[in-house]
Amino acid sequence: MDIQTATFLIVGLTFIVYIGIAIWSRAGSTNEFYVAGGGVHPVANGMATAADWMSAASFISMAGLISFLGYDGGVYLMGWTGGYVLLALCLAPYLRKFGKFTVPDFIGDRYYSQTARTVAVVCAIFVSFTYVAGQMRGVGVVFSRFLEVDITTGVIIGMGVVFFYAVLGGMKGITYTQVAQYCVLIFAYLVPAVFISIMMTGHVIPQLGFGAELADGSGTYLLDKLDGLSRELGFTAYTDGSKATIDVFFITAALMLGTAGLPHVIVRFFTVPKVRDARSSAGWALVFIAILYTTAPALASFARVNMIDTINGPDAQGTAYEEAPSWISNWEKTGLITWDDKNGDGRMFYAGDERNEMNIDRDIMVLANPEIARLPVWVIALVAAGGIAAALSTSAGLLLVISTSVSHDLLKRNLMPNISDRQELLYARLAAAAGICVAGYLGINPPGFVAQVVAFAFGLAASSFFPAIILGIFSKRMNKEGAIAGMLSGITFTAAYIIYFKFINPAANVPDNWLFGISPEGIGTLGMLINFAVAIGVSRMTAETPQPVQDLVESIRHPKGAGGASAH
Amino acid sequence: MAFKTKEQAAAYWKANIRLMLTLLAVWFVVSYGFGILLVDLLDQVRFFGFKLGFWFSQQGSIYTFVVLIFVYVARMNKLDRDFGVQEDDS
Numbered sequence A: 001m002d003i004q005t006a007t008f009l010i011v012g013l014t015f016i017v018y019i020g021i022a023i024w025s026r027a028g029s030t031n032e033f034y035v036a037g038g039g040v041h042p043v044a045n046g047m048a049t050a051a052d053w054m055s056a057a058s059f060i061s062m063a064g065l066i067s068f069l070g071y072d073g074g075v076y077l078m079g080w081t082g083g084y085v086l087l088a089l090c091l092a093p094y095l096r097k098f099g100k101f102t103v104p105d106f107i108g109d110r111y112y113s114q115t116a117r118t119v120a121v122v123c124a125i126f127v128s129f130t131y132v133a134g135q136m137r138g139v140g141v142v143f144s145r146f147l148e149v150d151i152t153t154g155v156i157i158g159m160g161v162v163f164f165y166a167v168l169g170g171m172k173g174i175t176y177t178q179v180a181q182y183c184v185l186i187f188a189y190l191v192p193a194v195f196i197s198i199m200m201t202g203h204v205i206p207q208l209g210f211g212a213e214l215a216d217g218s219g220t221y222l223l224d225k226l227d228g229l230s231r232e233l234g235f236t237a238y239t240d241g242s243k244a245t246i247d248v249f250f251i252t253a254a255l256m257l258g259t260a261g262l263p264h265v266i267v268r269f270f271t272v273p274k275v276r277d278a279r280s281s282a283g284w285a286l287v288f289i290a291i292l293y294t295t296a297p298a299l300a301s302f303a304r305v306n307m308i309d310t311i312n313g314p315d316a317q318g319t320a321y322e323e324a325p326s327w328i329s330n331w332e333k334t335g336l337i338t339w340d341d342k343n344g345d346g347r348m349f350y351a352g353d354e355r356n357e358m359n360i361d362r363d364i365m366v367l368a369n370p371e372i373a374r375l376p377v378w379v380i381a382l383v384a385a386g387g388i389a390a391a392l393s394t395s396a397g398l399l400l401v402i403s404t405s406v407s408h409d410l411l412k413r414n415l416m417p418n419i420s421d422r423q424e425l426l427y428a429r430l431a432a433a434a435g436i437c438v439a440g441y442l443g444i445n446p447p448g449f450v451a452q453v454v455a456f457a458f459g460l461a462a463s464s465f466f467p468a469i470i471l472g473i474f475s476k477r478m479n480k481e482g483a484i485a486g487m488l489s490g491i492t493f494t495a496a497y498i499i500y501f502k503f504i505n506p507a508a509n510v511p512d513n514w515l516f517g518i519s520p521e522g523i524g525t526l527g528m529l530i531n532f533a534v535a536i537g538v539s540r541m542t543a544e545t546p547q548p549v550q551d552l553v554e555s556i557r558h559p560k561g562a563g564g565a566s567a568h
Numbered sequence B: 001m002a003f004k005t006k007e008q009a010a011a012y013w014k015a016n017i018r019l020m021l022t023l024l025a026v027w028f029v030v031s032y033g034f035g036i037l038l039v040d041l042l043d044q045v046r047f048f049g050f051k052l053g054f055w056f057s058q059q060g061s062i063y064t065f066v067v068l069i070f071v072y073v074a075r076m077n078k079l080d081r082d083f084g085v086q087e088d089d090s
Helices: A003-024 A030-038 A042-053 A056-098 A103-110 A114-147 A151-201 A222-232 A245-261 A263-270 A275-312 A326-333 A377-415 A421-444 A450-463 A465-474 A480-504 A520-541 A547-556 B006-037 B052-082
Strands: A337-339 A358-360
Touching (some): A003 A151, A030 A151, A030 A421, A042 A263, A056 A275, A056 A465, A056 B052, A103 A114, A103 A263, A103 A377, A114 A151, A114 A377, A114 A480, A151 A275, A151 A377, A151 A421, A222 A275, A245 A450, A245 A520, A245 B006, A263 A275, A275 B052, A326 A337, A450 A520, A465 A480, A480 A520, B006 B052
Antiparallel strands (some): A337 A358
C-alpha cells in the first residue's frame, strides 16, 4: 500500500467517525448549542479542552520550533501549560458558578454595562478570527502535502467537515468530536516519538529518553551530544538560551495570561455540570495537554541530533548528496528543505555560520519524522490524520465562540432581546455557517500577517480579558468605569506596540529599540499590568459598585446553588 | 445565604485566597524562578542527563502544574464540605 492510499483510508475513516458523532449528538436548544446542555463529564471535557487548545501549530510546528530554539523554546512549553493553573485556581470555578454562556456575558453583567459587553464581544470575535484563519490554512497544508490535492481543495474539504458538525451539533457535537480528535492526534504524536526514542536511546518513554545516554554505546548523554554538536557548528549550545532573561520572562507570562483569557478555552468550563467539575476538568485538560507538551521537547532534541547526523554524516564532514536518504529528496520537492552547494564539494552541510548549505523548514521535524525513523506507511498516514484532527478541533471551538458572540451577545443580549430560543438557535447556526465561509476565505487567501497576529491574539487576551475577569471576581470594589478604562488602555497600549514593530516599522524590531528589552511577543504582560493599574486607579475615584452586583460577586465565590447554565 | 453567618463567609473566602496564593507561589517558583530567573545557577546541577534548570523549563514545571491543580481540587472540595457550601448531589 502506498502512502497516499493509506492516508486517504485513515483520514477518511476519521472523518466518518466525526460525522457519525455529529449526527448522534445534534443540538436541539440554545443551551445544547452553546454549552452542550451543561452535562459533559469533567474528564471528557478535559479531553475536549485539550483538543480545542492544541492547534495545528502545536501539533505540526511546536517540536520543530523548539528544536531550532533549544532552551528558548521553553517559553512555549511553560507559557501554553502554565495558563491552566491560573484557569483552574482563579477563573474556571467562579465563571462556572456564574452560569451563563459566554465571556462577554460575564463582563456585561458583572460590570452592569452594555459598553463593557460590546468591548468584550469585539475582542472575542477578533481573537477568534485571527486563530481560525491559521487553522484552516493548516488543514489545507496537510491535505496538499499528504494527499497531493491543492491547498484550496484541502481547505474546502476541511470547511465542509467542520460545517457539518459545528452547524448541526453546536457545542454538543463539537465536544464529542473533540474527544475523538484528541485520541487521534495524541496517538499520532506518540507513535513516532516512541519509535524514535527507542531507536536513539533505548527508552520506550520519550520523556526518559530525553535525559538518557545515547544507544550507540558511546555513553554520552543525548543533550551533551547536542550541546557539543551545536557549539561545533556555530550555534548557541542547545540547553543555553540566546534571548534576554527579561524577554523570556515576559513572553512566558504573556502566553500564560493569554491562555487564561482566551474565550474559546474559558467557555469550555461552562459545559460541565458542577463547580467542582470545572476545577477538576482544568486539571484533566492539563494532563492531556502535558502528554503532548512533555513529549514535544524530547522529540525536538531527538529530531535535531538525527537531522544533523544524517546531513553532516558521522564524521561531520558532510554527506554526499547521492548517498542521502530518500526523505531528503522527498521533502526537497515540497520546498521545505533546500540545499545550496556553496563550496561545490557535492556534500550537504548544516551549520550555524557561513559553512551552512541547508535551509530547513521547522515544520519538517514532525511531518518527516516517521520517514526519518523509517516507520511503516500507516504511521505516516496517521500523522496526517493527527494534524488534520488538531486543526479541525481548534477551528470548531473558535467558530462556536464567533457564532455565540453574534447570536447571543450581539443579537439576543443587545440588539434583538425579544427573539425566541428557536430563532436564536437559527441565528447561531447561520452565524457559524458565515464564520466558516470567512475562515475558509482567509485560509485560501491568507493575509500576509497570519503568523504575526498570533502574538497579537495572546497579547490582546492577556491585556484585556484577563484583568477584567480577575478583578470582577476578586475585587467587589471594581466598577464599570475602572474595568472599561482598564480594558481600553491595556488593549490600546499592547496593540499600538505590536502594530508599530510588526507592521509600521518592522526594521526597528530589534532588542535595542524595545521598551525595557521586551519583544512584541511579550508586551501583552506589560499591557496587563497597565490594565490592572488603570482599572484600580479609576475605580477608586468613581462611584461604588451597586449592591446587587456586590451580591452577585458574593454568590459566585462559593459553589452552593450552582444550577445549569442559563440564558437569563 | 449559603453561609450561616457573615463571619463564616469571610473565613471561607480567606482560606480560599490563602490556598490559592500558596499554590500560585509554587507555580511562580518552578516556572519563572527555576525555569527562567535561576536557570544559570540550577544548570550547574546535573539531573540524570539534564541540566536541572533546563529540565525545569522543558519538563519539570509542566509536571508541577498538573500536581498543583489536583492539590487545589482536593483541598477546595474539602473546604467546601467543612463550610457546608458544597453542591448538592442531584
